[in-house]
Amino acid sequence: MTLKELAAELGVSTASVSNAFNRPDQLSPKLRERILSEAKRLGYRGPDAKARSLRTGRSRIIAVVLAESLTYSLNDAVASELLSGVAEVLDAHGHTLLLLSGRQDASQVPGSSSIADGYIVYGLMPSLMMLDELPQLGQRQLVAVDFDLEGYPAVHIDNEPASYAIASHALRTSARRPGVINLRLTKHPCNARISPDQELLPADRTITRSRLVGFHRAFAEHGIDPASVPMWNVEENTFEVCAPVIETILDLPDDERPDLLLCMSDRIALTVLTLAEQRGLRIPDDLRLTGFDGIAEGQYRSPRLTTVRQDSVEKGRIAARMILGLAPREDRQLPTELILGETCP
């Protein structure tokens, strides 16, 4: 049963039926009442959302594009918090949430999935790596979270000061050989140690890169040549992808293995923790460890993770408000908090 059929049944125009549902002031209460009750009786369940969205151009759907697979993201504390912040705002304003994975065919995102009224893109994803293709996105509504995209507003935290703070703290302890595990830092995929000639992403684009700048500042202040600090890169935050890289680090001979690992995420740090414990390494005596994010899991377990806490829920809320036009579409930077856990006291 369509609006047209219902109109015919009632002997009124389609415009009146449409108005009965959308603009009560455009018709007499009496007719409106008749239309609504007949609709109910005949089982017409209101205007079809597909047709309406075509005609009006708006679907009241906002998409969140996630860097990792949906399956991973839904079980990741940080991504879940972001999503729940987004959902909170969308819900309160009558919008719904579409989940997309950035790991799908690059051409699909946010391209042909263009049912959504706007996109919140979380984290730099492989399909956006080719920064040249960006003009393709058109001026469609888009907000970037945790990375920068030229021409679009971004929401992130104060990465450089935060990473400087945690690295400074870590270096004040007796660590002599720091190492860094990065997340998607290199221009071309690399899941291993980063060699000196490898091209990195620009420092003003990715959070990982600006965190590294903070680390380097701390290194320099402690008399360590940043170029001498070994770095590894992982392409995904998952256990499967990280574990092999971490194992090559842990398998290094004692005098080459870093005695401090600065990790770009709690997830990575926790994986290091698990694998190090399996090998009988003592934390923090044999190996000091810092993370980034402040997820609950890192604070439950023993030893508690030394890390930087960020408010991912609030990031989600802000991104959602920007997309809905409830907040100015401009870059936002949120504060963080240093958590002194036991993995690097």
Next chain:
Amino acid sequence: MTLKELAAELGVSTASVSNAFNRPDQLSPKLRERILSEAKRLGYRGPDAKARSLRTGRSRIIAVVLAESLTYSLNDAVASELLSGVAEVLDAHGHTLLLLSGRQDASQVPGSSSIADGYIVYGLMPSLMMLDELPQLGQRQLVAVDFDLEGYPAVHIDNEPASYAIASHALRTSARRPGVINLRLTKHPCNARISPDQELLPADRTITRSRLVGFHRAFAEHGIDPASVPMWNVEENTFEVCAPVIETILDLPDDERPDLLLCMSDRIALTVLTLAEQRGLRIPDDLRLTGFDGIAEGQYRSPRLTTVRQDSVEKGRIAARMILGLAPREDRQLPTELILGETCP
């Protein structure tokens, strides 16, 4: 730039442009190539999803309707696992995932959100309580998870045997005064102790109710009159909603307070645990406790929760396959596993 404009620009029919994108076999490779490259050059980004979904009637979007708020569900381990199972299958078959909250205006779900090709409804929700209104749903694609809906396939676990098993185990310990905390069991909202004259939902409809049947069987076998066992009800799985009810239980005088609480979810059991510990009650000495679900958090902490583990990811996968027509649309029941933790050894 629309398909029509592109066609005009190229001097071909709209049909050919459409075919270039959708049915390569319907036109010569040469023309197809020309269309695709011109499209790229002119910035046409492929057929508009809104229009396509109207015309074809399919959007490649599947909605999951969640009983609790999205904000809660996204941070709930059980719901997240279900979603990740759903996402896994949808992703593999080129569909996307729309999240809806059943707590929105009842008329909205799944009504006017009818952009989706199918609905996976998770848990009985307030808006579906009025079981009379169900015919409104039409014969739209729908799969129920963790509750039964007449006329639609449902995915759940072997609730009655599982709850019988855990209750039997618990009663073999020296518990003398069992009590039950239910989740959304009463026909009309009730967030308190259930009085004997209160109407319960039918046993073949909700998981909570069929679990209760299992409990009752165990009570009877242990010489306890099921009618004499005190029951409480909570309307939501959230801390905020559960805590007041749990506090009234814990505040009972020692000789009235149950020495065994069978909870309908791990979430509830963990809230009991937290509040009981705050009061200085010893678990399991002063109070024995069982949950239901087998979430990770219950197994990390000490004491470990005695519970029933279910595979929520698999439930999600199965529901998704049914919606996509990859699995027969018929009721499915998954097995569970009893976990003997320390809250009721």
Next chain:
DNA sequence: GGCCCTAACTAAATCGATACAGTACTGTCC
């Protein structure tokens, strides 16, 4: 009574695609 104004409603164009029925042309085969 004539004029204007408003309220209540309608007719038809439109949103951007898809898909069916058809046309034009080329080539094959007896």
Next chain:
DNA sequence: GGACAGTACTGTATCGATTTAGTTAGGGCC
């Protein structure tokens, strides 16, 4: 050379609504 098949493409109805411009009826006012 004519019948027939196949390929490559086109014209247009259609999906189900929204919206603009326009029509009609009735009321108020001088």
